[in-house]
Amino acid sequence: MPATRLDLARIRAARRDIDPVFLDTPLYRCEVLGRELGCAVSIKLETANPVRSFKGRGTELVAGLLDGQGRTAAVCASAGNLGQALGWSGRRRGLDVTVVASRRAPVAKLDRIRALGAELELVDGDFEMARERAAQIARRRGIRLVEDSLDIETCEGAATIGLELADGAPSFDAVLIALGGGAMATGVGYVLKSLAPEVEVICVQPLGAPAMTRSWHQRRVVTTDSADTIADGVAGRYPIPAVLDDLLTVADDAVLVQERSIVTAMRMLLERAGLIVEPSAALGVAAVLEDRDRFAGRHVATVICGSNVDLDAYHRWVRT
Amino acid sequence: MPATRLDLARIRAARRDIDPVFLDTPLYRCEVLGRELGCAVSIKLETANPVRSFKGRGTELVAGLLDGQGRTAAVCASAGNLGQALGWSGRRRGLDVTVVASRRAPVAKLDRIRALGAELELVDGDFEMARERAAQIARRRGIRLVEDSLDIETCEGAATIGLELADGAPSFDAVLIALGGGAMATGVGYVLKSLAPEVEVICVQPLGAPAMTRSWHQRRVVTTDSADTIADGVAGRYPIPAVLDDLLTVADDAVLVQERSIVTAMRMLLERAGLIVEPSAALGVAAVLEDRDRFAGRHVATVICGSNVDLDAYHRWVRT
Numbered sequence: 001m002p003a004t005r006l007d008l009a010r011i012r013a014a015r016r017d018i019d020p021v022f023l024d025t026p027l028y029r030c031e032v033l034g035r036e037l038g039c040a041v042s043i044k045l046e047t048a049n050p051v052r053s054f055k056g057r058g059t060e061l062v063a064g065l066l067d068g069q070g071r072t073a074a075v076c077a078s079a080g081n082l083g084q085a086l087g088w089s090g091r092r093r094g095l096d097v098t099v100v101a102s103r104r105a106p107v108a109k110l111d112r113i114r115a116l117g118a119e120l121e122l123v124d125g126d127f128e129m130a131r132e133r134a135a136q137i138a139r140r141r142g143i144r145l146v147e148d149s150l151d152i153e154t155c156e157g158a159a160t161i162g163l164e165l166a167d168g169a170p171s172f173d174a175v176l177i178a179l180g181g182g183a184m185a186t187g188v189g190y191v192l193k194s195l196a197p198e199v200e201v202i203c204v205q206p207l208g209a210p211a212m213t214r215s216w217h218q219r220r221v222v223t224t225d226s227a228d229t230i231a232d233g234v235a236g237r238y239p240i241p242a243v244l245d246d247l248l249t250v251a252d253d254a255v256l257v258q259e260r261s262i263v264t265a266m267r268m269l270l271e272r273a274g275l276i277v278e279p280s281a282a283l284g285v286a287a288v289l290e291d292r293d294r295f296a297g298r299h300v301a302t303v304i305c306g307s308n309v310d311l312d313a314y315h316r317w318v319r320t
Numbered sequence: 321m322p323a324t325r326l327d328l329a330r331i332r333a334a335r336r337d338i339d340p341v342f343l344d345t346p347l348y349r350c351e352v353l354g355r356e357l358g359c360a361v362s363i364k365l366e367t368a369n370p371v372r373s374f375k376g377r378g379t380e381l382v383a384g385l386l387d388g389q390g391r392t393a394a395v396c397a398s399a400g401n402l403g404q405a406l407g408w409s410g411r412r413r414g415l416d417v418t419v420v421a422s423r424r425a426p427v428a429k430l431d432r433i434r435a436l437g438a439e440l441e442l443v444d445g446d447f448e449m450a451r452e453r454a455a456q457i458a459r460r461r462g463i464r465l466v467e468d469s470l471d472i473e474t475c476e477g478a479a480t481i482g483l484e485l486a487d488g489a490p491s492f493d494a495v496l497i498a499l500g501g502g503a504m505a506t507g508v509g510y511v512l513k514s515l516a517p518e519v520e521v522i523c524v525q526p527l528g529a530p531a532m533t534r535s536w537h538q539r540r541v542v543t544t545d546s547a548d549t550i551a552d553g554v555a556g557r558y559p560i561p562a563v564l565d566d567l568l569t570v571a572d573d574a575v576l577v578q579e580r581s582i583v584t585a586m587r588m589l590l591e592r593a594g595l596i597v598e599p600s601a602a603l604g605v606a607a608v609l610e611d612r613d614r615f616a617g618r619h620v621a622t623v624i625c626g627s628n629v630d631l632d633a634y635h636r637w638v639r640t
Binding site for chain 1: 341344345346347348349350351352355363365367368369370372432435436590591594595596627628629631
């Protein structure tokens, strides 16, 4: 069992605390996509739930914990998906949820955060500015700050995807995971390294937002001055040291992909798999596109982690 | 328990014979869609599997039965989805599968039937011509003819969707089911009337292909001379008497919807739920659009039965 902040027994127990609507998501081979990519491709689909991303797995744990502690309010920074998920999980438990997001986040994400009854505050800067502002709100109001990837519940919630991958198919050679703050990558990676250590855990990040990947390669926190990618869900600049430590333990590789590969991957997921996905969800396929030889003839699983995308932007990128 | 050709114990047992990749599909509330439709909407998503439709549930039973009987070949007529599913289920069991389809069926469906290793024969007429030709092939070659909706396995396979709906949520007021040959409508309807008789079972068919709906209302088989709808999956003209008998027992209503409502429903499923669906899968939402008062404030579930659509046609209809 790799030594990280995560715990396999807790992750197994977490399944009981997560609303079943987020669990046991589809896992299936997509032959048409695989044929085009030159390898066998299995899709783990995390979009068919009330918030259209995997984040509900983690926020169910967070909100359940806060509720158990008698807390009545929480605040988080979000690129858009965590905010929806915390809004959903909080509403069920009567928690007042405040979400801080960048004004540049996709309108679809911002609208749905509001629709879930959360208070939404917008900042003019990027996600890192939203993080600062959320911390400030937490201090001023004396409410709990939920920090994606740092809060172990967000990692262990995402880690339940790993349980389903490990149970579902003994035959994967590699799993491709979008890398942002690191909750999903450390969570899924930890479970796979614990239960199926022969499976290669490959994290994928956009070249335009490479902070965590560079940090992984240099084995120390590397920050960047800016992030420039359409993959808004993974566009952080300040990796969290504790999360990097876990990632160093569980990831076999971290790779960067170009924007045009992300767009091609989104188009292939539409044309070959019939799926509308947000850019972050296309990172795995983009990684195969950029290194076909590495994956030729192998069986890869990729987590389709979200489908919250502005359709206008989507059509502009994919040119449908 | 309503008296039909179907049997609840057999349907429960069928779950053991169906590959799990087709079972326990996502069932979730889509609030954004519900808000626009003026009612609570739950989606039962049957597209996240290797054949992108619910038909695998039935073909798993059919192919397992044939395999158990030592058969080595089968033929079916298909609008496109049954052929893919029988191809998939047959290939796993070493069955030679022949599919007869209309030359006018969506190219995407025809390509995928071939890709699954099935022999594909095209006829110049419509689905009813394909049925005649498939029967002829079965007689000449002495192989088993698989008949959608008539073969009880196709109905009881689809009926496992009903088990999941009945288990999943006690609170539906109505379930909206696409009506074509009747396998899904009789299957899901039978289980709901057995286990949750208070749930209204509403079948939905296009006005341009109304044979089964007219038959249901007139309580006798009514055929039509032609079918004119974009919903290729449900465009039959000759209802099967035994299936009509079952439908008369389990359906509370059968309604017809206009083509423009189907298109609007497809667009809403894209814009509000992030789902690309084939026209047949949009029939339930189309029915709500055409009779908002009937569903106002109620909780409806709709089965998103397939996503095999030619993207060019899709974009032309939905104008994305």
